[in-house]
Structure formats: C-alpha cells, structure tokens
Amino acid sequence: MSARTRNVLRVIRLDESDAHIFETPAGPGEIAAPGGFAFADADPAALSGRDLIAFGQTFLGLESFGRATLVQAARADAAEVEAAARALARHFVDRYGAPDLESALPVARDELAYAESLCADAEPGQLLAIEREFGEDGVIERVRAIKRPDAMDHGRVWTLIPDENEG
Template identity: 50%
Template sequence: MASLTWVNAEHEEWAVTGTFTFADADPAAMTGKGQLTFKNGWLGTESFGRSTFVQVSVIPDQRFEAVVRNLAAQLHQRYGAPDMLAAVEAARGEAEYAAGLCDHPAGTLLAIEREFTEDGVAERIRVIPKTDAGTHARIWSVEEDEG
C-alpha cells in the first residue's frame, strides 16, 4: 500500500471526496499527515492533492466530463481499475456524488470528516456557515508570537 501523505490541491481545482483512496488503508499505520489526509482531505482531480475545504461552484458540462476522464485515468493507473470502462464508470460515480453534495449556493464552503468504523470508512460532509455579514465563520485565528 502506498503511504498516505498530504500534497496540496491546486487553487480552483475541482475536487471529489476521494474516500475511495482509503479502501485498503490500515488505520494503525497512519501517522501525522497521513491521518490528516484521511480525516479531512478532499481530493483534487488534477493534482490528486488534498484540500481541507472546498467551495461550491458551478461546473460547466465540458469541464465535468474532463474531470471524469482525468479521474478515470488515475483510477486505472494508480488504483488498479481492471479497464478504462470500469474506471470511467467509477469516476463518473465519484464526480456525480461530489456534484450531489453541492446543493448549496455558489461560494458555500464544505468540509469533510472521516473515521474508521466496523463497517469501513464513515464520511460526513459539513457546511461551513456564513456569518450575518456574509462571510464564512472564523474557524481559526492567527496570533503573533511574543517570543
């Protein structure tokens, strides 16, 4: 099994949940960035990098089909899909599932949370709410180091 490491997805890259990448993962073998990748990483469909948050956007049909083709190639090359037909079918399912999660206004932020259960991997999608001012709620802050 390949090690799970965090590689950043590209800015404005289309993403899917990517939970399939953990189908054969060993939870006991995960440490540091591998755990972060598993617990909170969306999968970029071009870089195959990860992102903690994604933003709901409208995807043109032509771009959607390009996402399916690229994801299918990765499923065939990296994950051993038996042939391209099976890879395209699986990729289309992943892309359609991701699109189904986007039943929110454009600009809405989504986060993903995963955990191992007795039945496999459980996945939850969370909407990051906007404040009354129209911006997303602060989920972290940066403070100056006084040292």
Template identity: 45%
Template sequence: MPSFLRTIRLDTSDSQIFEAAAGPGEWAVPGGFEFCELEPDEIRGKTRQAFANGFLSLESFGRSTLVMVAEIAENELEALVQALAMHFVSVYGAPDLAAALPVARGEIDFAAELAQGQPPNTLLSVSRAHDDAGGIREEFRVMPSPASAQHALVWDVVEDGNG
C-alpha cells in the same frame, strides 16, 4: 449549469499538513476511496491528515481542507470523469479505462450531489473516521458563503434637514 466542488485555500496550512496540497481553484471530490485498502494503523502522519480532513483535487491530485461550491460546464464535468478514470488506471491498477469509467462517474456524481442545491461559494469540509466495522464514515459540514451571512447594522445615515 450544474454545481461542483472547487478547492480553496484560506491560508498556507494545506501545504504544511498534506503530503501534496491542491492548488486553489482545482475541481475536487471527497476522495475517501484512496484509503479503502489501508488498515487504520497504516494511516499515519500526513496520510492521517489527508484521511481525516482532505478533499482530493482532480487536477494535481493533491489535498485540500476546504472546497467551495462553484458552477461547472457539462463538458468540464465529463472531462473530470475521464481524468479520474485515467487516474484509477495509472495509480490504482484499474484494468482499463472501460472498467474505471463507471467508478469515476460515481465519484463525480457523488461530489456533484454534495454541491447540488448549495449557493455558489458555500464552503464544505469533510471529517472521516473508521467505524466499528472497519469501514470509512464520512461527514460533511456545510458553511454558508460569507456573502450570505447576516450582518448587524452598525450605523444608519439620517438626514438632519440642513441640506
């Protein structure tokens, strides 16, 4: 089963810093395409926060600071391609679904690549900035799942022989 990115909320901060916060557990892509047509000086306030650190949900089209790796069924993945393509038509002015589908598939494939090879529940964050040429540079940070963290032994149980 393939892996994909799912939004996660560790606290309520996303609802404070983003114009629209994604709900927990929504499938997501990095979503940097949303800022391609904006000049750096046009990106202010909550839009700036979404640009700098937000993943885009494919259900509510809200933003999330963190995503986690989760397994997804093939038919769900295909439904996400369709949903994103329809979003490109309705929000970004793609001429039709046929024109939007390859672009949507590229975004979905990119998100799946980020998740590929990562254990379930691995957390990812994104950091975006404009480069010197005016393009957008994205960096992704991978944080191992808390379940895979090594813990120090705090105590040990030793039988005392009395019983």
C-alpha cells in the same frame, strides 16, 4: 440551473496550511471529489501524520491529485466535468490498477455524481469541509457547511509562521 452546467466541488485555499501539510496540495479552483476511495484498503492503525490528516479531513483535487481541506460549491460546464471524470479514470488506472479507462470511467463518473450530491443544496461559494473516521461497517464520512471567514464575527484564529529551518 442550465442542463449544460453541473454542481461541483472546487478547491479553495484560505491560507497556505495545505501547502505546508501535504506533499501534494490541490490547487485553488480544481474540481474536487471526496476521494475517500484512496483509503479503502488502509489499515486504521497504520495511518499517521500527513496520511492520517488526509484521511480524516481532505478532498482530492482532480488535476493535481493533491489534497485540500476546504472546497466550495460551484458550477462547471459539462465538458469540464467530463474532463475531470476522464482524469480521475486515468488516475484509477495509473494509481489503483483499474484494468482500463473504459472500466474506470463509470466509477469516476459515480464519484463526481457523489460530489455533486454533496453540494446540491448549497449556495454557490458555500464552503464545505469533510470529516472521516473508521467505523465498524467501514469508513464514515460527514460533510458540513462552514461560514466563510469574512462572514465570521471574530478576528483571525491563527497565523502561519514560516519555519526558519526550511530551505
């Protein structure tokens, strides 16, 4: 592994379900972070619909700040990782009220370091999914590796059918 590249999570779409579920779906190839921080102050009883799905099983794309159900282990050069950290720091300022970029940047870098740790032992291309739930001591987060559909021994499990009423 080159000192100039780092492990990252990258959004992958195997189908169009994220585009149908989330108002802002993350784009394929975006560097991603777990993004559980978005729910730090959430009331578990108040989450429903898309918000509940986003809390329970998505990553956060760091370009669109949209949600993704799956990511894959990948590599990125240091400049791309730093750009993602800066974008996340800006998001912290704009969306969450961080006082300034200088204060937000170490927190953003920590989130990317955490993301890196999640795929440290994964082969490039390994698919990862996340599950979150509220526990007594806060949010419990589990990341699991999953087999790619082309490596599975069975056929397609579902097919999306467009809603006739969508315009």
